[in-house]
Amino acid sequence: xxxxxxxxxxxxxxxxxxxxxxxxxxxxxxxxxxxxxxxxxxxxxxxxxxxxxxxxxxxxxxxxxxxxxxxxxxxxxxxxxxxxxxxxxxxxxxxxxxxxxxxxxxxxxxxxxxxx
Amino acid sequence: xxxxxxxxxxxxxxxxxxxxxxxxxxxxxxxxxxxxxxxxxxxxxxxxxxxxxxxxxxxxxxxxxxxxxxxxxxxxxxxxxxxxxxxxxxxxxxxxxxxxxxxxxxxxxxxxxx
Numbered sequence: 001x002x003x004x005x006x007x008x009x010x011x012x013x014x015x016x017x018x019x020x021x022x023x024x025x026x027x028x029x030x031x032x033x034x035x036x037x038x039x040x041x042x043x044x045x046x047x048x049x050x051x052x053x054x055x056x057x058x059x060x061x062x063x064x065x066x067x068x069x070x071x072x073x074x075x076x077x078x079x080x081x082x083x084x085x086x087x088x089x090x091x092x093x094x095x096x097x098x099x100x101x102x103x104x105x106x107x108x109x110x111x112x113x114x115x116x
Numbered sequence: 117x118x119x120x121x122x123x124x125x126x127x128x129x130x131x132x133x134x135x136x137x138x139x140x141x142x143x144x145x146x147x148x149x150x151x152x153x154x155x156x157x158x159x160x161x162x163x164x165x166x167x168x169x170x171x172x173x174x175x176x177x178x179x180x181x182x183x184x185x186x187x188x189x190x191x192x193x194x195x196x197x198x199x200x201x202x203x204x205x206x207x208x209x210x211x212x213x214x215x216x217x218x219x220x221x222x223x224x225x226x227x228x229x230x
Contacts (some may be wrong), residue, residue, distance in 0.1 A: 034217075043222040044159070044204065090158055104149055104161030105218065106208075 002027035006091045013115055014081030019064075019078040021111050023091030024074065031093040033074040034105065035066055038088040050074060086115045117142055118209045130229050135192040136142035139205035146187045148181055149218065153205040155202030159204060185210070194226050202226070 006023045013019060025031050035047040044105045046059045048066035056066050063082060072090060091108040121140045129135050139148065147166045151159040163172055165181035165188060172179045178191045188207075192199055202225050206218040 042202075042225075044220040046217070046220075049217055104164060105151075105159070106161065107158040110158045 001105065002093075004091065004093055004108045007107065008111055010112045011114070013081050013082055013113065015115055016080045019076070019085070019113070021076040021089055021113075022110055023074045024072055024077075025074075025093045026097065028072070028093070030050070030071060030075050031095065033068060034092040034094075035046065035074065035076050036090040036107075037074060038090060038110075039086075042074055047076070081115045086113055088112050097116050099116075118219055119221045120145075120205060120207050120221045122205055122224055124224055126225045126227075128229065131196050131197060132194050135195050135199070135226055137190050137203050137205075137226075139188045139207070139221050140185045141207055141209070141219075144185050144210045145184075145207040146210045148185075148205055148207040150179055150190055151206060151220075152190075152229065153202045153204065154225070155201060157201075159178050164181075192203045192226075193228070197230055200226060200228050 003026045032051055034049045036044045037047055038044050047064060048056055048058055050056050050068045053068055053071055056068060064076060064078050065078060089111045092105040094105050095103040119142060123138050127135055128173055147164055149164045150162040153159040163174060165172060165179055168185050169183045170181040175194045180189045182188060188205055202223040204223045205206055205221040208218055211224050
């Protein structure tokens, strides 16, 4: 069965420090991968998505970046964190959609980031 | 940009009452999905609707997709305390080039008083 791992679960970082959040998927090949941010426990903001190794699409201009060095590994990074980067970061994967329809997303357990 | 609007933002109900949340899109959707996020947890996929006018049921939950494929609803009959959480709809806009990318609604936070 497919599983998604995301770590760390919580993180407290000072302003200006770097960030690296990692997400890995097991049990599937060539998944679509996504990074979302959720502020104040509400809506999900799509940050990045990837349909393959090295292929990253950015949805929101910001000081964050993403990379996909391996098929099932997705990394969210920042060189210098801002206070506004605080939030709940969620990684998700889905199978590549077919003409039949779109598959549901499976989310990781998330990382609660507090920038102080 | 393409948006999916979801109402209400909050809903407080007494246990045993019914609950409904609605999603509306300005453009036609290829399909729509529903997710539930328990407090402190991550969103969990509930169901996908694809066909115009489609209705699906999961126990006390009824999901509908509008005839024009621009709106959807989730109805919970006789709510229980285990129904507490945030319910999200998410749609893929028809004809989009971002294959597979969903647009999420803002969610409806449901609280149930025992």
